[in-house]
Amino acid sequence: AQRVTQPEKLLSVFKGAPVELKCNYSYSGSPELFWYVQYSRQRLQLLLRHISRESIKGFTADLNKGETSFHLKKPFAQEEDSAMYYCAGIAGFQKLVFGTGTRLLVSP
């Protein structure tokens, strides 16, 4: 079954520290992976997707097929990065499957 796993419910770091939000996936075939973010009192929104290989708000994520991972990274966390982050995946014409989410808390 398609599955996306986010092992950490909460990640707490200080401003300026590096951040890595972990995501592992289990899919048959070649999935497309995404990171969605939900800031406080805002709606869920797409942060980035693996096929575009872009950096958004300083965040990057690389698809590692060998480790079946799609970790989200940022070298220097900012307070405004505090939010819920959801990893999600889709393969072929299947439904988008979300992980359980990781709350990132960046302290001053």
Add this chain to the structure above:
Amino acid sequence: EAGVAQSPRYKIIEKRQSVAFWCNPISGHATLYWYQQILGQGPKLLIQFQNNGVVDDSQLPKDRFSAERLKGVDSTLKIQPAKLEDSAVYLCASSLDGLAGGCSSYEQYFGPGTRLTVT
């Protein structure tokens, strides 16, 4: 552009009562999704429409949940009768095309959600 609209934003009902949620997707978006997000979990797809046809309703509890998108635009999700475990945030999302190839087809735009509490 205007985003996905949902109403109501909050609803409190007693178990065994019925409730309905409404969603208006982004103009021109063919695909509409309803998700259930229980506290501490990620969103789970309940039903996906392509225009006014159902694409996937495999995770919709059809004995109590129903959804329609009669004119291929707005959609309503109904629960009758509600159970305590239905307490959740119900999210509506839309995308240009959820079935065609191309990366842009998979970007889903979410509404603010409806928080349902069943007592």
